[in-house]
Amino acid sequence: MIRFDNVGMRYGSGDEVLRDISFELPRGSFHFLTGRSGAGKSSLLKLMYLSERPSRGLISMMGVDIVTARRKALPRLRRNIGVVFQDYRLLDHLTAYDNVALPLRISGAPKAEVRDYVEELLVWVGLKDRMLARPSTLSGGEKQRVAIARAVINRPTVLLADEPTGNVDDEMAARLLRLFIELNRLGTTTVIATHDMGLVDSIEVPRLHLDAGKLVQLPPGVDPPNDLSNALRLPEAFPQAVGLARD
Amino acid sequence: MLRQIRFLPSENIHGRLLPWVIAVMVFLAGLAMLVALGLQMTARTWHQGLAQSLTVQVINADRTARDKEVAAALAELRKTPGVASAEEETGEEVAALLEPWLGKGNVGPDLPIPALIDVRVADGHKVDAAALGAALAKVAPSARVDAHERWLADLLVLMRIVQWVGGVIVALVGLATVAIIIFATRAGLATHRETVEIVHMMGAKDSTIAGAFQWRFLWVGVKGAIIGLAALGAGMAIVHLINQRLEGALLPQLLPPPEVLASLLVLPIVAGLLTMLTARFAVMRALSDMN
Numbered sequence: 001m002i003r004f005d006n007v008g009m010r011y012g013s014g015d016e017v018l019r020d021i022s023f024e025l026p027r028g029s030f031h032f033l034t035g036r037s038g039a040g041k042s043s044l045l046k047l048m049y050l051s052e053r054p055s056r057g058l059i060s061m062m063g064v065d066i067v068t069a070r071r072k073a074l075p076r077l078r079r080n081i082g083v084v085f086q087d088y089r090l091l092d093h094l095t096a097y098d099n100v101a102l103p104l105r106i107s108g109a110p111k112a113e114v115r116d117y118v119e120e121l122l123v124w125v126g127l128k129d130r131m132l133a134r135p136s137t138l139s140g141g142e143k144q145r146v147a148i149a150r151a152v153i154n155r156p157t158v159l160l161a162d163e164p165t166g167n168v169d170d171e172m173a174a175r176l177l178r179l180f181i182e183l184n185r186l187g188t189t190t191v192i193a194t195h196d197m198g199l200v201d202s203i204e205v206p207r208l209h210l211d212a213g214k215l216v217q218l219p220p221g222v223d224p225p226n227d228l229s230n231a232l233r234l235p236e237a238f239p240q241a242v243g244l245a246r247d
Numbered sequence: 248m249l250r251q252i253r254f255l256p257s258e259n260i261h262g263r264l265l266p267w268v269i270a271v272m273v274f275l276a277g278l279a280m281l282v283a284l285g286l287q288m289t290a291r292t293w294h295q296g297l298a299q300s301l302t303v304q305v306i307n308a309d310r311t312a313r314d315k316e317v318a319a320a321l322a323e324l325r326k327t328p329g330v331a332s333a334e335e336e337t338g339e340e341v342a343a344l345l346e347p348w349l350g351k352g353n354v355g356p357d358l359p360i361p362a363l364i365d366v367r368v369a370d371g372h373k374v375d376a377a378a379l380g381a382a383l384a385k386v387a388p389s390a391r392v393d394a395h396e397r398w399l400a401d402l403l404v405l406m407r408i409v410q411w412v413g414g415v416i417v418a419l420v421g422l423a424t425v426a427i428i429i430f431a432t433r434a435g436l437a438t439h440r441e442t443v444e445i446v447h448m449m450g451a452k453d454s455t456i457a458g459a460f461q462w463r464f465l466w467v468g469v470k471g472a473i474i475g476l477a478a479l480g481a482g483m484a485i486v487h488l489i490n491q492r493l494e495g496a497l498l499p500q501l502l503p504p505p506e507v508l509a510s511l512l513v514l515p516i517v518a519g520l521l522t523m524l525t526a527r528f529a530v531m532r533a534l535s536d537m538n
């Protein structure tokens with residue numbers, strides 16, 4: 001589903017922020033992406049949601065080599081990738097409802113379907129009474145839930161979330177995690193970048209751990225090594241997140 | 248291209264001045280078009296009217312002698328091959344021709360004015376003005392043949408030059424408008440870059456994003472053009488009123504013929520399409536720089 005081969009990435013003419021990244025995430029897998037601030041988590045996510053191109057290496061998303069893919073082929077891929085941004089990136093002039101409806105409208109979904117799906121999802125994330133509110137009037141947690149609803153409304157093939165539970169209470173965090181798990185059960189390949197070790201420890205899934213631009217893959221329950229040279233490098237990613245992924 | 252997704256803010260995305268700038272451009276283009284088309288139609292009318300006609304002036308100051316010369320000239324003209332008709336202009340007709348220069352009621356019977364004979368040449372025929380002048384000189388010594396083609400040719404060249412200048416002005420105004428719209432579109436795109444990036448990341452095609460901009464700019468173009476056209480109409484109406492009030496005006500009729508006025512109605516459509524397509528092109532170009 002997602003494959004990186006010796007990928008390097010730099011912004012402009014600066015140093016590489018990601019170096020020799022190689023991994024493969026099978027369809028329906030669930031991974032946490034961990035690492036300190038500045039380790040390159042957001043850059044790795046940007047490569048995965050096709051916002052940036054690598055400076056070297058190969059990236060394959062859903063079977064498409066994005067380095068050589070024609071620009072016209074990318075919108076279709078992007079529609080299958082749901083993204084939860086750390087800073088939400090909601091459109092301030094649109095209501096919560098319209099923000100969540102946007103991916104469906106871009107995909108050309110019929111009006112009735114848009115209405116039913118959006119209302120159902122907003123009720124599910126506890127924003128039934130805030131559907132017509134603008135983001136500027138929403139709390140941080142509410143914005144985050146709108147952002148998550150927008151990312152999953154299209155039932156994406158790949159879901160990428162950057163600190164998706166950073167601004168919600170524990171109960172809502174657990175509820176949102178259940179939503180991600182449920183989507184994963186339905187086949188969505190999920191990568192959640194987080195600092196929240198409580199969240200990481202709450203379910204048994206493998207980790208992609210970044211340290212100074214280098215990546216190691218860790219099985220569930222294993223903490224990252226202090227020295228990357230001694231890291232446990234798995235030849236293949238864990239085929240499925242334990243007990244979560246389909247098949 | 249027609250499917251629209253509303254993701255841009257409802258307030259204007261192009262700056263408040265753009266409709267006014269387009270209005271000014273349409274005003275100038277309309278003015279240049281009026282001049283160019285008006286001259287073209289006038290030239291055509293003159294050419295059609297005058298190329299097949301001659302005027303013979305009998306300038307003898309003595310009225311009795313002049314009348315005799317007129318009668319002799321008419322007889323000579325009517326037997327000239329190719330002449331379809333030859334009629335003397337009545338005193339009232341001659342007075343009407345002079346009124347714009349001398350003022351109404353100022354052309355009295357005492358004013359020594361030449362007799363005018365309007366000669367119509369039959370379709371498909373040509374009359375040699377020099378030979379006709381020589382023939383008339385034998386029967387009416389003070390007769391002068393005025394072949395309009397001679398001065399009409401120079402006038403037509405002048406009109407063509409003015410028409411070209413008008414065309415060049417319209418083209419320059421069009422180019423300037425395109426440049427302004429490109430700047431306005433880029434400014435709008437820069438202001439809403441975050442929105443555009445998010446929609447782009449959700450998988451919106453370039454054409455979908457450009458579509459959202461182009462329809463907004465279409466309306467701006469049409470609105471600006473209507474304002475410019477209204478200003479042009481008001482200006483023309485004022486000039487027409489002033490022209491009518493001028494006693495014995497030396498100015499020719501300034502109100503263009505209806506078909507020329509009707510052609511101005513194409514301006515809002517052209518301005519709208521130009522604005523829309525330019526905005527679409529500018530957005531597509533800018534989006535091509537995104538991943």
